[in-house]
Amino acid sequence: MEKFAITLIIFTVFWGLIGIVLPFLIPKGQNKRLIQVMLTLTSACCWLFWLCFYLHQWKPLFGPQLKRDNARIIRSLWGSEF
């Protein structure tokens, strides 16, 4: 549970830095507004995309269906412990 929260906070802070804090640090110039809009939109879209995939995998309703051989291979390669 903690790992879930930590990852969530890390990524939110990461994209938040890019999208909310960084725009204030852009030097004055002809393209200042444009760069600010670009940064904000990029971080919003990318964060939302990451979040949807993260939340969807948090509480899956069904698990992966593996063929017998694939299951054996995974069991031997990845082990049985987390």
Added chain:
Amino acid sequence: MTLCQLFLQPDAAYSCISELGELGIVQFRDLNPNVNSFQRKYVNEVRRCEEMERKLRFLETEIKKDELPIYDPEDNPDAPKPREMIDLEATFEKLDHELKEINTNADALLRNFNELTELKHNLTMTQGFFDDAISHPVGVMEDVGGEREMELGGQTTTTAAGMKLGFITGVVPRERMVAFERMLWRVCRGNVFLRQAEIPELIEDPVSGEKLHKTVFVVFFQGEQLKNRVQKICEGFRANIYPCPENPHERRELAMGVMTRLEDLTVVLSQTQDHRQRVLAATSRNLRTWQIKVKKIKAIYHTMNMFNNDVARKCLIAECWAPVSELDRIQLALRKGSEASGGGTVSSVLNRMVTREQPPTHHKLNKFTQGFQNLVDAYGVATYREINPMPFVLITFPFLFAVMFGDAGHGILVTIFALWMVLKERSLKDKWRNQEVWTIFFGGRYIILLMGIFSIYTGIIYNDVFSKSLNIFGSSWRVRFGDDTLAKHDSVMLEPTPYNYTRSGDYRQMFSGTPYPIGLDPVWQLADNKITYTNSVKMKFAIIIGITQMGFGLFLSLWNHLHFNHRHAIYLEFLPQIIFLACIFFYLIILIFYKWTSFDGSKATDAPSLLIHLINMILFSYKTDPPSAAVFYTGQKQFQTFLILLAVLCVPWMLLGKPIYRIVMNKRRANYSTVTNHAAGNDSDVEEQHQEEFHDPAEKRGVVLDADVRDTDTEDMLDDEHSHQQHHQHEVEMSEVWVEQGIHTIEYFLGCISHTASYLRLWALSLAHAQLSEVLWHMILHLGLSMNGYGGAIASFFVFMPWSSLTVFILLLMEGLSAFLHALRLHWVEFQSKFYKGEGYPFVPFSFRLLLDEAPVEA
């Protein structure tokens, strides 16, 4: 953007326009639209320019014929002064004349040369005939040893027996030889004797100029009649007849004379060619500069043709649109131009005009934003002063493309291609200008670069690199089945709940409870039900991003309303729209997030199906039958009913709101104007009438100088609401308002639902892309890589070619184009219909740079 009037002194006009052309921020209006182009003031100058261009084109073709390189100037030369134009004309005339002379001389010399060559061959061959005839006295000539009379042009041979044999020698193309012979035989009934010898080398025909194989022939005949016939046949076959003296001595002399003449001619010809090369080389150095100069002159005179010549004030009047922020620079340019032409004390004047016409739309762009603006403008140029969607499209378009493209490996390839184009911009700019496909790709290089970068990101989230997954952080799933379970079943499904929710003891935890940190877990790549799993998340994301983008579009429309001060539109259009969207679709998003966070594997069968719930919400049906359709939070039924009613209320709110407001405003204005009419008495009636007719011609021409006073008066009388409207102050037909509002209402509300569903194409295309990628892996690359040993090495080598070419052509090009198109459609229709009117016209300034860039370089 403001409409300006320029008063130009006729002498200074040219240089002023030249300066403005270099500046490139002014759009001139045509003040003489009804005048025929042949009746305009500067038609002669334009004609002279075209004549110069014709001469330059001729010079260019001559240079290209000789394959000389044409030197491209580094920067564009300025437009020349009017006096320089005469000098240019004289130069071009001289060059033109000279080159034509050289050409005609060369042609004549060449023809002469060819004739002499043929004569030379003729003489050598006939020499051979006569020698043969001497040594082999067979055939017609009975006694060869006899005297021969010599006749120049007569060509008779007398034998001892007194029979006169005439002969004709000439040269005929080899292909015609057989027909020639047959014709001779038939016509002369076999009474002529023909000998022929082929000329071994190719000869250039003096008349037609092409190189042919020719044959020398000599025809012996007796008598005048036969001579005539033979001559006629020779003419018919276009054989070149050459005189040949009988006397071998004279023949030798003639042959030597021909040789010397040939040598002389060769020298003269090569000298002529050298002269031509020199002339052309000198021209090629200046050709491009001249072409640019002439183009500029022509452009200036075209522009000056659009001006109004005011005879009374002895000046030229020009009208132009110019951005307000650039007025200073324009003033500066005018001053420069006036000084340059030595215009004396009076300089050109710029006067701002007030008008009701809609100005052209001008966006300040750079090479990066130009591409995206083109995408937006292709649908419609923004109405004057409305919000430009380009800065938002700049990011959301590549992002939505990437959601549909979603493969990191393909994204890397696209990024590399785009980086190459961007980094090598300078050198690639002018290459392959006439390949349209290349210019399209190159023009969109920044778009492609962003698309590639976002594709790498979405590829990482989808965990798809050429249809394979990366396991960087360790999967969250483990297989905890025993060998006996695996032996019994062909396929097993891992347990999704991370804690023991069963009462029994044979629960094994196979999911760690923490999701894979970035993107999709790598275990799914090997799962049979991968598609079922990813369908769910991709569809949900598509809906979320779609509704978010549409909501964003609505807020942009709010911004538009605030800017134009349409307060009524905020309450009567924006509010119902956003409330409707929020009640149904934002609520759906909240439900999606709620389902993601509240239901886990233990309650899998009870998890609500959101689609069923949405449908039931609209139909007000609340069954409890399948658990997926039963309510899952207290108060759901009441809350949802409330939301639906609120949403339904928005429909008449939007449908009736604006028209009713219009009616009220019209009534209020009618009251107001009757009040003023009564107050001012008769004068104001006349004034009102004046206003109406005054504005109509003003709208058409907008020239009148004294317009300012009138305009400010009318501006004060109207509210802010109507100050930006384009048309007259008459009442707009109420039925039109009702119909228009009805259409907008239906379009919006139906559109909400259909556009939301339309965003599902994000899911569909990403699925198609992933599947195509996987097919290429399984059917092609896997075959090669799965073979062992040396055979495997060779097979891997050969399998790479079809795999890579199919990847490039099908996945990168075809799928890329498809995703591009769909992302573009999503922006044009689903996003922009919420706020964008797009009814403006673009600002096309008079700029030399634009003029010269547009002209394609001839191949």
